[in-house]
Amino acid sequence: MKIANRTFLVSGGSSGLGEATVKDLLAQDGYVAILDRSPPSDELKSSPRVRYYAVDITQLQQIDDAVEKTAVWTKETGAALGGVINCAGVGVAAKIIDAKNEPHSLELWDFAIAVNLTGSFNLTRLALKHLVKVDPEQGPDGERGVVIFVASAAAFEGQPGQTAYAASKGALRSMTLPMARDLSRHGVRVITIAPGVFDSSMTANFAAKTRKNLETEGIIYPRRFGQPSEFARTIRWILDTPYVNGETIRLSGAGRLPGKL
Incomplete structure (x- = not known):
């Protein structure tokens, strides 16, 4: 799918992997609607091809409002909706039974599911009602967009x-x-990226020993953390390659998380 003159909804686009994705889409002459609790950098906010919507991804009405405003914006710019990139997420940690033999917090479980799963599901389903109405691209595939x-x-x-x-x-x-199968008749592809350890605000807090163990034991080659720009280029490759569909792509330097750090 062509990126130029298409609009992409990017949740979590103000920082980390999401921000790198936004910058790369802009470099390819795309338009981006950023949905995030925190505002993006002044550089991104000042771009005429960026719209920022303050969204808590667990709040359905905020997501719906942002999607509807983005749909209106696409009509103003003529840059039709091209897809949804769900970068918003949260890392949580708790054992199922802790050191005091107390069970896992239900509140923490609900939070992880609400942000990482339900938030992505809601943004996608609400955007799809607009995406499936976009005119298909010229050519034999007739592609409309990508999730x-x-x-x-x-x-x-x-x-x-x-x-x-x-x-x-x-x-x-x-x-x-299953979502890719559902959307095949609309010419919409669905792909998941499963990153390994990347330089981010989350991994910046890793202890030096933990980081070293991951680099020397968990990652095969290259023995370093992934860079946000590499994630963004993977997004670009997915968008550019119509035959990539229904897959989960590991982006890990052949690394595998050990049973214990």
């Missing part, structure tokens, strides 16, 4: 304390293929 979810290596090999997090990310992986 991208962001899972995690934890969807495959969650670590101790990641029951809720792994469940939320594994669910994204599991719904990729």
Whole structure:
């Protein structure tokens, strides 16, 4: 799918992997609606091809309002909706039974599911009612758009304390293929990326020992954390390649999360 003169909804687009994605889409002459609790940088906010909507991804009405405003914006610019990129997410950690033999917090479980899974589901389903009405691209495929979810290596090999997090990310992986099948008649593809360890605000808080263990034991090659620009280029490749559909793509340097750090 062509990126130029198309509009993409990017949740969590103000920082980290989402911000890198926004910048790359803009570099390809795309338009971006950023949905995030925090505002983007002044550089992004000042771009005429960016709209920012203050959205808590757990709040349905805020998501709906942002989607509807984006739909109006696409008519003003002539840059039709091209897809949804679900980068908003949260990392949580708690063992199913803690050191005091207390059970996992239900509140923490609900929070992880609400942000990582239900938030992505709601943004996608609300955007799709507009995306399926977009004129298909010229050519034999007649593509209308792309939905991208962001899972995690934890969807495959969650670590101790990641029951809720792994469940939320594994669910994204599991719904990729059936959603792609649902949307095939509309010319909309669905793909999930499962990143390994990337430089981000979350991993910036890792202890030096933990980081070293991951780099030397968990990652095969190259032995370093992934860079946000590499994630953004993967998004671009997905958008550019129509035959990529219904898949979960691991982006990990052949790394696998160990059973214990």
